[in-house]
Amino acid sequence: MMTSLSLLAAVLVSLLCTFTNAHVADSRKALDNNIQPNAVTPRRRHLRDMVRIRNAPPETVQHEPGTRLVLECEVLGKPAPTVQWLKNGEPIVDYEVESNDILPADPSSFAQMVSKLVVTSTSNGDIYTCVATSALNQKTASTTVFTVEESEEENLLTLQKLFRMPSKPVITSYYTNIFQNIGSDVVLPCRVDSTSKSQVFWQDNNDELVFGNSRMRVLPSGDLVITPLLWSDMGNFTCIAKNMYGKDTMTTFMYPLRPSKV
Numbered sequence: 594m595m596t597s598l599s600l601l602a603a604v605l606v607s608l609l610c611t612f613t614n615a616h617v618a619d620s621r622k623a624l625d626n627n628i629q630p631n632a633v634t635p636r637r638r639h640l641r642d643m644v645r646i647r648n649a650p651p652e653t654v655q656h657e658p659g660t661r662l663v664l665e666c667e668v669l670g671k672p673a674p675t676v677q678w679l680k681n682g683e684p685i686v687d688y689e690v691e692s693n694d695i696l697p698a699d700p701s702s703f704a705q706m707v708s709k710l711v712v713t714s715t716s717n718g719d720i721y722t723c724v725a726t727s728a729l730n731q732k733t734a735s736t737t738v739f740t741v742e743e744s745e746e747e748n749l750l751t752l753q754k755l756f757r758m759p760s761k762p763v764i765t766s767y768y769t770n771i772f773q774n775i776g777s778d779v780v781l782p783c784r785v786d787s788t789s790k791s792q793v794f795w796q797d798n799n800d801e802l803v804f805g806n807s808r809m810r811v812l813p814s815g816d817l818v819i820t821p822l823l824w825s826d827m828g829n830f831t832c833i834a835k836n837m838y839g840k841d842t843m844t845t846f847m848y849p850l851r852p853s854k855v
Contacts, residue, residue: 640671642671642672642727643670643730644668644670644728644731645670645725645732646666646667646668646723646725646732646733647668648666648667649666650735650736651736652736652737653739654737654738655738655740656739656740658740661760662712662738663710663711664678664712664721665707665708665710666707666708666709667706667708668705668708668725669703669704670725670727671703671704671728672700672701672703672704672727673699673704673727674706674725674727675698675726676708676723676725676726676766677726678708678722679722679724680719680722681719681720685710696816698727698780699773699777701773701777702774702777703773704768704770704771704772704773705768705769706766706768706782707767708765709765709766710723711786712738715738717738718739719737719738720736720738722736759837759838760787760839761836761838761839761840761841762785762834762835762839762840763787763841764785764841764842765784766784767782767783767784767832767843767845768845769845769846770848771848773848773849775821775822775824775850775852776852777821777822778819778821779820779847780817780819781795781816781819781830781832781847782816783795783816783817783832783843784815784816785815785834787834789836789838790836790837791835792836793815793832793833794832794833795817795830795831795832795833797830798828798829798830798847799828803817808820808821817832819847822847824849829844830844831845832844
């Protein structure tokens, strides 16, 4: 297991370095090539705040009435990004999430996040937008949904059938990977869409159920809070969402970083 973790860590560090090099490339071009004899050694550069949409939802998609459409948006950000979805320019509000405390991302964090939007009812030409935000940076990507037109009566019957249809939960928001400083407080999201009552469980990096742990607790939203983050927390943390019709799982790879010296 340690071999696979070391390999994954190496890949993630390589990814982090790639973004660092990309951000300093432009500034290097502006440097004078004539090095002065008493030139001061430049300070070590740090990855700047940034956000990018790595995998956007398709530009267009067809939605068949009576089915669930799942749109997915994968983003990278420093600090760890958040994603908000819009429908025709208006925010889609999750009242359950809004009722819970939302903890801000730690400034040292760098994360890759997946956000999914479960759509049950659409009109032809609806536009859904993924809005990725990190600090003061923001990126967007939109998809237009085309549907097969039905009569009002057919639409009502389709919706009634859809809501009676058994369906397992869908984990709609989570990190695939996250880097963050040792000693900080880290929040691993696990938001769930479910048409019936669901439960959320977390397993730690030792595949043990998170329960009765003084450093780790699961919030009502499903997010896992670790306070403080230790080097021994490196590894995979798994969120499991269950309802009476099935389950969904996802895994976040946690990489604790040694705080850099100023």
